[in-house]
Amino acid sequence: MNFNRKVVVIAGGSSGIGKATAKRFIDEGAKVVINGRRERLLIETANELDPSGKNIAYIAGDISIKSTSVRLIEKAVEVFGGVDVLVCNTGIFKPTGFLDHEEEDLNNYINVILKGTFYSAQAAIPEMKKRGGGAIINTGSMWAIQSVEATPSTAYSAAMAGRHALTKNLAVEFAKDNIRVNAVAPAVVETPIYRSFMTEQEVATALPTFNEFHPIGRNGQPEDVAETILFLASERASWITGVVLPLDGGATARLR
Template identity: 60%
Template sequence: MSLNDKVVLITGGGTGIGADAAHAFHAAGAKVVLNGRRQDKLSQTAAKIDPSGESVAYLAGDIGRLETSQNLMELAVERFGGVDILFNNAGVFQPKAFLDHTEQDLNGYLNLLRGYFFTSQAAIPEIRKRGGGAIVNLGSMWALHAIAATPCSGSSAAKGAVHALTRNLAIEFAPENIRVNAIAPAVVETPLFDSLLTPEQLASFNAFHPLGRNGQPKDITEAVLFLADDSRSGWITGIVLPVDGGVTTGRN
């Protein structure tokens, strides 16, 4: 693996997929910089990854604000000398009928898109200084495959834009050896669903996936590590990879 001594930035890194990926990157020898809204969750995750704090740092803040992205890059450079990999993972998701969407709902999803945009914009000059690197964006299966039982037009519109951003950046920065890819998960059991579904309701989605189970954070983490690792995916850029238990393969 080529992740040893790399500097990895992870947004939404306090819990769920982001925290799981942070542990895995660190185990592969990388230094990790975390971002999220909640200071307490970030500090807990950072302490579990490296109690000494020598190979992990974190910054709380709204990633949709330009200054948060800029401050995150400054922290990475100050602590670890640069940036090699960015995992744009921060997310919000709440199935809701289209006519029930409010201005606040849409603003939340668009704020997330701004976060992916501005964090990539801040990271690329630093990645360029290292001679190349990788960006992995968290997209969505729902942006590829609408599901009647879970209407989510606001989220899907924003995640569809993330997919488009992925392809555009992949083309623009391929000459500089900066690879940009996205992952499109289906239902992954993370704290994101805690306020939306009971454990029984969440379990009912197992059958929604042709492979017979909901995803776990490690399922996404394995795909992220693959796409971030130049020794394993160095000839892959611009893809949106469904990691969805087979949902987008066809009707189940």
């Protein structure tokens, strides 16, 4: 896969899946702009992935605020000349029973997952049109396809289901503009997100217990998702749009 002269924007690009995806795009010749809330982490990631600074830029801010999405796309145009690929990878996750959710919880999930995707796509699509097309890949979730009793996640699942629905609607609306829109729906992927509600020791103990949840016998790694995102962004996937691809080591095949 060759992304020479392509410009990629990754919302949620400072760690985990987003960071792994940024690395692979840079490896394949792309220019990348990453977004996240923590500027220090963005700087560390940018320096790690491209010490020269020639192939990566960043914008810190809350992607659920429309002005942040606009600034993110403006940064890509200003520094690298346009936008060819948008990856919407923002997310938060904390297993919570339905009756235990507070109003703030629901708002946070909708803001981070759904609004961030909506606004960044709204800002990126006009720039993609100027370049004759492009690709949007959203990081969805298996939890929006199949409920998992061990990890109650109604607010998260509802927001991710909205991201899935947005994927399909954008795919149909902008197919005429040669803009393809797809999503991946991972199961358990070993990323820093679990540290937001567990200690390091709890993560080290808990995550291995999910290996057998996947028929393929292991949890996913950020690189597994990154490779699929690159495929969906590439010309090899030129006839694929409107797809929410389970990326789950066979978990949904078993659950269904």
